[in-house]
Amino acid sequence: MADRNSPFIELRGVVKDYHSKAGAFQALKGIDLDIYPGEFLGVVGKSGAGKSTLLNMLTGVDKLTAGEVRVYTNGSSINLANLSENELALWRGRTMGVVYQSFQLLPMLNLVQNVMMAMDMSGLYHPRKSKERALELLDLVELEAHAFKYPSQISGGQQQRVAIARALANDPPLIVADEPTGSLDSVTADHIFNLFQRFLQSDRTIVMVTHDQGLMPRFSRYVNIVDGELVENGREL
C-alpha cells in the first residue's frame, strides 16, 4: 500500500485563465493542494467557483495556464503538462476513473458494453476477460440483472452506477467524480455516495467535487473553493 503521508497528487500554483469576448477571466488563481493515497477528498464550492475547472486540471482534460499537477505512481512522478493528448488519454484510462454528473454513457452500447469500452480503450484486459470483469463490476453496483439493457432503459441513478462501474473498469488507484449526485434525488444520491465510500476500503483515492455543503461531513477531508481560490482546508476525520 502507498505511503499515506506522501502525496499521491500535488497541485502547485495552478492557474487557469479563460478568454472570451467579455474579456479574460481567471478561473483558478494559484491553487496549491496535496492529495494523499486512500483519502476521500471533497472539493466543495458554489456554482462558478472553479471546482470543475480544478477537477479538469487533475484529470488532464483541460490545460492549465500556469503551475503544475504532478502525480506519483509506482515510485515515479508524472507532470501532466508534459504529456501529449494521446499519452494523457492512455494515462487517464489506466490511472483514473472519471464520473460525471451527466453520466456520459454511450447511448448506442448496452450497460456491459459501456463498462467493457473502458477496458477496450486502455487495452489492459483481453476482450473475453473484460466481459467477465464488466459483469462483476455491474454486480458490484447491483446492476447485473440489467447488464444487457441500454442506458435509455434504466433510471438516472442506475446510469450513474454504470458510470461508476465503468470508472472502476481498469482498477484505477484514483476515482474522480464531478457532482456525481447532482442530478439525483436524495435517496439515490445517498446510495451512490455509499458506493464511493465502499471503494475507500480498497485503498482507492477519491476526489469528488460538489456544491452540496451537506456532504462535507462524509468526506475524509474537504477543501472549499471560492472564486478560484482554496479558502480553507478541511478537517481531518
Add this chain to the structure above:
Amino acid sequence: MRPRWRKVLSDLIDNKARTILVVFSIAVGVFAIGVIAGTYVIISEDMGVSYSANNPSNIEIRMDDFDQDLLNTIRKFDGIKGAEARRVFTIRLRPLGETKWTSVDVIAIEDFQENEINLLEPVSGATEPGKNEILLERDVLDELEVSSGEYLEVQLRDDTIKEIMVAGIVRDSSTGAIDFLSPPLAYITTDSLKFFDQPKDYNRLFATVEVGQDDDEQIRSVLADLSEKIEKNNYTIGRTFISKTHEHPLEPTINAVLGILMALGVLIVFLSSALIANTLNALLNQHLRHIGVMKLIGGRDQIIFRMYLVLLLAFGFLALLIAIPAGGQGAYALAEYIADQMGFSLLGYRIVPLSLIIQVAVGILVPLVAGFIPVIKGSKVTVQEALDGDQASAADDDDSADREGGSRFERFQVRSVQVLADRGIRIPRQMLISLRNTFRQRGRLLLTLITLTMGGAIFISVFNVRVTLHDYVEDIGNYFLADVTLDFERPYRLEEIKQYAHQDPRVTAVEGWSYASAEILFPDGNTAENISILAPPADSNLVSPLMVDGHWIQPGDIKKLTISEGIYDYYPDLKAGDMIPLKINGKEEYWEVVGVFKFIGLEGVLGYAPYEYISREQNLANRSFSYRIVTEKHDRVYQQVMAKELDAYFRDQGFHVQEATPGLSTMDSASESLDILIAFLLIMALLTATVGSMGLAGTMSMNVMDRTREIGIMRAIGATDREIIRMVIGEGMLIGLLSFGLGMILAVPFTYLLSAIVSNAVFATPIAVVFTPMGYYIWLGLVIILSSLASVLPARNAARLTIREVLAYE
C-alpha cells in the same frame, strides 16, 4: 465483438436515414462510373469481336456491272485474301394490304453456303432464302411489320407488283456498318434475280486483304492497286469503302460519346464526395460527445481515427453492394442498347473486371478521401472540447468563422432590414430567420451549393446542347431544302419532268440535279477518300450553305467545286483557290476548290459542282435521274403526302420512279440518333441533380438537427408548427434558388464545353452554340420542387418534436 466495433456497427445501423443518405450518395457515383466503364469495356471488346466474327470485308467497291471472270481475276490479285461479288439494287416493299412503301437495298448472293465475307447471323426463320424468297435484315422490321413465312408486296423497276415470301430474318453487322444512313437490307439468291427483273451480273465487290487487316494504310494501298487493275479492264468504279477487320467503323464515335458520359460520371463521383464530406462533418459534430467520452476513458487519437475509418469503409462497402450489381446490369443494358442500335451482338452478360476494380476503388476511396479531413478533425478533438460540444474552437469548424463573419452578415442584415423598413418594406420574421440560418454553417452551405449548382448547370447545359445539336442539324438541312426528292431509274429531260410536275398546282419549283462520284487523291496519287459530288443548278435556291472559306459554286464553273470541311482531314492547310487532285470517271484531274462549307464530318467528304458542267461531262445535258421539288408548304406531313402523291402521279404517267423521299425525313434519322445521345446526357444530368438534391436534403436534416435546441426555444416562446416548417422550407428554398442563380452562370461555360466535345465526337466539327430558356425553366421548377421536398421531411421532424424533447436534446 469488441465494444469499439459494436459502437461502429450501432452508428451504422441506428441512424438509418443518415446511413442511407451517405450510402446512396456514394452508390450513385459508383453506379454511374460502373455503368460507363462497364459499357466502355463491353463495347470495346464485343464490338470488335462481334464485328470481326462475321469476317467483314476490308474493301467494298461499288462499280459497273461485272461478271465471274473479273471476280476470278480479283481473287488471284496480289494482297487479296478473299473476294465475293454481289448484285445490289433497290426495290420497294410493303406488307400486304398496306399502302406505305419502304425502300430496301436487295443483295443477291450466289451461294449462301459458300458465303465467307460479311456473314449473316440468323435471327428467326430460315438462314437462306429459297428461289423467289427473301431474307430481311432485322432493321427492316423498324419500318414494316412482318414475320418469317409471311408475304410482302414488291414493286419492281417497271412498277410491276409481285408477292414474295419472307423466308427469315437475319442480322448483317458488316454490310451496313460503314454507311449507317443507307436503306435497310434484304437478301436473295442470284436464282431470284430474274423474279426482280435484274440481270445476272454483279455490281458490288467485297474483299478481304491478305495481311494488315487492321492497317488502314495497307488496306488503302491494296485498294489503290486493285482499283487500277479494275479500271484497266474498262470498268468504272463508283465508290469505294475500306474498313478494318477488328474495329467497327463507328467504334471511335461510340468511344468518344462514352468518354463524355465517363467525364460526367467522374463529376457525379466528385459531387457525391462533397455530399459525403458534408454528412460526415455533421456526423462527427453529433458524435463529439461520444469521442470525448472515449478519450476520457483512455481512447487515443489512433483508436478513434480507426473506428471512424472503419465506419467510412462500411459506408463504402454498403454502397458497393448496391452499386456493383446495379452498375453491372446497367452497363450490360446500355451496351446491349448501343449494340442493338449499331447492329452487332454482345458476347453475353459478364462481370467486367476493370469496371469492378474501378467501382471498388471509387467506392472505397471516395468515402475515405471525402471523410478523411472530418475524421482527422474529429479524432484530434480534446476531451474538454468534445464534452463541451464545442468543436468549433478545436476543429476550426464554421462556428468560429460564424462568430465573426456571421456577425458581419448579421450587421449587414440588420442594416438592410432597416433600410427596407424605412421605405415601408417589411420582411417577414421567418424569412429573416431563414436568411440568417442559411449563412450560419458556411462550409456546409458551400458544399451543398457546389453540389446543387453543378447538378443544375449540367442539367441546363444538356438542354442547351440538345438545342445546339438540333440547330446544327437544321443548318445541315439547308443543304436539303427540297420538299420532295424524286429519283428515277433512268434519266428524263428537265423540261419534261418540270412540265409534268407543274401540273400539280402545289408544286412551286423543280430542279434537276446531277451526281458524280469521285476519289480525292493525295499528291502522290494514292486515294485519300471518296467524294460524292452533288450537282445542283449553280443558281439553285435549294442549298443554303454555311461557308467556312471561299464562295459557293457559280454558273460557268469548270472543274471547280466547293467541298465540305471533312477535306481538312486529308488537306489540313487547304484554302479556297487551291487545286486538289481528283479521280473522276476513271481520269485523274486537278480541280479548283472555290470554297469550303460546314457539314457532318462523319458523313465523309461531300462536294458541290454546277449541274451545267457535271451533266455535260456525263452526257446527260438537260437530263437528270434526280429531281428536287419545292411545294407550297414545307411541313413534315405535307412533304410526306406530296412525296406519295408525286410518286403515284409520275408512275401513272409511265415514268420509272425509283423513290420519292420527303425532304425532312433525311434529317429524321440524324435527329433520332442525336436524341439517343441527349437521352444519355439527360440521364447523367438527372443523376447529378439527384446527388445535388440528396445533398440539400442531408444539409437540411443536419441543420435542423443542429438547431433542435433552438427550435425548442422558439416553440417554447410561441412559434407554431407552421412557422417552424415555413422557416425550414424557406431556408431550403433559399439554398435552392441561390444554386439556381449560380447554376445559370456556370451553365454558360458548361454548355460551350459540352457542345464542343459532343459536336466533335458526333459531327467531327465544332458548331455554333445555341441557348434555350427551356433548361432554365425546367431546372427552376425542379429546384423549387427538390428544395421543398428536401426540406419538408426535416421541417416536419422539427415541428413534431415536443418542447421537452428538444430542450433535453444534447
